[in-house]
Amino acid sequence: MMFFTPAYAAEETLSTTAVTEVPDSGGVISPPPSETETFMMNIGMLLVLGVLFYLLMIRPQQKRFKEHANMLQAMGPGVKIVTQGGLIGTIDKVISDHEIQVDIGNGIKVSMMRSYIIGRYEDNIPSSSKVANDDKKNKKDKSAK
Secondary structure, eight states: OOOSOHHHHHHHHHHHHHHHOOOOSTTOOOOOOOHHHHHHHHHHHHHHHHHHHIIIIIHHHHHHHHHHHHHHHHOOTTOEEEETTSOEEEEEEEOSSSEEEEEEETTEEEEEEGGGEEEETGGGOOGGGSOTTHHHHHHHHHHHO
């Protein structure tokens, strides 16, 4: 009983001979790398990836944290701030290194952690809040005086 057609069997023998033939490379075939070479290449690649991960992800984040901590330490009473919750207020007094009292308007004073401050209010105002023709109004007012 024959399971293969003669055409398929002939094609199979052609493909196996094509794979076993090596093109002329000057008679020199490089041996595969040894286990230690392969291991060292893998370790080297892991080290390169670790350095890239540190430079692109960890270092910039640490820099931002340090800048934020310095900004928080420099803030004192009278500074207008924005909190993570979106509240805008003025620092009324510093209770401790980690806690401040914020006046959010109408005499309402709230105690909060310093770490919940995003930054100064002036730094967080989007530039798009400026009216497009505001400069023209100022020029007209100055010329009328």
